[in-house]
Amino acid sequence: MKASAPIAIAIAALLFSGCSVSQVINTGGDTKCKDFITQDEKKQTEEVREMLKDSTLKDKTGAEPTTADISSTRSSAVTYCQTVGKPDPDSKISEAPPG
Numbered sequence: 001m002k003a004s005a006p007i008a009i010a011i012a013a014l015l016f017s018g019c020s021v022s023q024v025i026n027t028g029g030d031t032k033c034k035d036f037i038t039q040d041e042k043k044q045t046e047e048v049r050e051m052l053k054d055s056t057l058k059d060k061t062g063a064e065p066t067t068a069d070i071s072s073t074r075s076s077a078v079t080y081c082q083t084v085g086k087p088d089p090d091s092k093i094s095e096a097p098p099g
Contacts, residue, residue: 028054029094033081036093041074048074051094072099 028050036044052065052073065073076099085091 029092031093032089033077033085033091033093034089036077037081044074044078045070047093048077069099075099 028047031047031051036047039047048070049065052069056063056065073096077093077096080096081091081093085095
């Protein structure tokens, strides 16, 4: 439990400094659109890779997502976040249709 205190303090400091947690920590499918669309392509790709990896673990396949899957899903998430998800600041990239 002692190790979690410094992590909580670091996250709190990031929040108060204006940084979003998802800009620092890979939150995968829980990444909110408002954060996702402000990230660079590399960070978006990491978020999507984590989201796809989590879904394959839930399906028990455990397969790594392909580059094509990541690319098409990232494009779908960007489009979703710029259109349908935009009015709701709490929309998550996992709500985007599959790419």
